[in-house]
Amino acid sequence: MGVASDKLDELKKVNPKDIAGVKLFMAGHETTPTTIPDDLTLGKVIEILAKRKILLAVHAEDQWLINYYNSEFKKTGRTDAALWSEIRPTSVVATAAARIIALASKYPNFKLYLLHLSTPEEYALLVVAKKQGMDIYGELVGYQLVFNTDDYKKYGNKIKVSPAIRTPKDQKILWQLFRGGQVDVLCSEHTPHEWELKNQPDCWKAQSGTPGVQETLPATITGWVKKFSKDRLEEGLMRIAFCTSENPGKIFGFKGKGGIKVGNDADLVIIDTKNYWQVQKKDLFSKCCWSAYEGMKLLGRPIMTFLRGEKIYENGKIIGKAKGKWINH
Secondary structure, three states: OOOOOHHHHHHHOOOOOHOEEEEEEEOOOOOOOOOOOHHHHHHHHHHHHHHHHOOOEEEOOOOOHHHHHHHHHHOOOOOOHHHHHHOOHHHHHHHHHHHHHHHHOOOOEEEEEEEEEEEHHHHHHHHHHHOOOOOEEEEEEEEHHOOOOHHHHHHHHOOOOOOOOOOHHHHHHHHHHHHOOOOOOOOOOOOOHHHHHOOOOOOOOOOOEEEOOOHHHHHHHHHHHHHHOHHHHHHHHHHHHHHHHHHHHHOOOOOOOOOOOOOOOOOOEEEEEEEEEEEOHHHHHHHOOOOOOOOOOEEEEEEEEEOOEEEEEEEEEEEEOOOOOOOOH
C-alpha cells in the first residue's frame, strides 16, 4: 500500500492483514511525484504503523539534496546519462537512510525495510542498526551488481535508475556484501517504461527505471561466476535463492512461500547452469519490448517454471492461462 502526505488517515483504516506493508518515497522523479520528504510527516507515518504493527518499506533518497544538485548541474548545460549518478550521489541515499533509521529507532519492534540500497555507506548504517536491535532489512537491486558508472558510455539512459548506478569500486563492495550475507533481499525493481519515454538522448527527459524481472536471475548468476568462479556456483545459487525467495517470504510473512518443504506452495524454477545464452529482443516477455541486458551472454537461463506445482513455462514459452491468487500472510 502506498502513502502520501495527505493520506495518512488511510493508514489508520486499513486492515493490517490485507497488506504486506506500506511503501513511501522520501524523494521523487518524473514517475513518482508523490513523496514525503520531511521528517515531521515521516515520523507521523512511523508512529501510526508502529502501533498497528505494519511494515514500512522506504525509497530513501534525500529530496533536499537532490534539489540542490539539480539546480547546480542544470547550470552546466550537461544532458549526458552519466549526469544522473552525479545528481544523486552517495550522500543523497546515505543521508536519507540515516534519517529514516533514526526516526524508526524510537520504536523497538517496528519493522523497517529499506528498498534498493546501492552503496556501502547505507549497508554500514544497516549493520549498526541491526546490532542495536532494530528489526530492519536491506534490499539490493540486481542491476547494481551488473552495471556501474563506466557503463553509461555504452548503455546511456537505459541504465538511468533511482537510486542511481554506482562506481566500479562501490559495485565491488556490493558483491562482497551480497556474498557475505549483509544483503537481506535481492530484487529486480522491474520498471518497464515504454521505449519512447526511455529512449531520450537528454538525461533530464528520459524516464528513470529499467525492466529486469526476466533478466535478474541469470544476470546475477553470470555475475557471480565472473566474480568468484564457476567452482563456487553452488554457493552463489544458495545465496541467490535465500535473497530472492526464502528471506522475502520470512520478512513479509507470506504463508507457503520461500522454501521447499511439505505444505509449501511448489513455486520452482529450473535453470540451465551449463550453457550460456544471448538475451534477444524476440525472447522478452515484458510489454515494454526492450532490455538493458539485450545482447548479453548469460548463464542460468530458466528452462521450466512451476506455480503451485503446475508447469507454467517451458523452453521459452508460457504455458496455459494466468493463475495468480492472493498471497496470505
